[in-house]
Amino acid sequence: MTFPQRVRVAGDLFHGRLPADAVYVGRSAPGLPRSRWANRHPAGKPCRACGLTHDRWAAVAAYAADLSRDPALTADARSALQGRDLACWCHPDDRPCHADLLLLVATGLDALTALVVLVTAHHAAELLAQEQS
């Protein structure tokens, strides 16, 4: 059995293409309309929503806070995203993306619990890597 995962939009910024069967969760880009699950809090540049410059974790946390205040969108995420791969522009590295949070919300977790799971999983992975080095 394979679990749904975060995948990267294929193509380039001007010709974004979705991997097969993935749901796009990013901002508007040429060829890709803004997803209703896009994160209004960008990482690495000033955020128009709150005036801060978020790092990746803070951007995901701000998204979790937004989602936790929107039960209707949360319910829609559970029904529409369950079992689907989620596509975003973020590179698939060990840093988080709001798509990782949405993957957890799609399994039925509420947004803030999903955030705790993401943070905990990240720290566990770091600890295991230390054990092995």
Ligand SMILES: [Zn+2]
């Ligand atoms: Zn923000």
Ligand SMILES: [Zn+2]
């Ligand atoms: Zn992303």
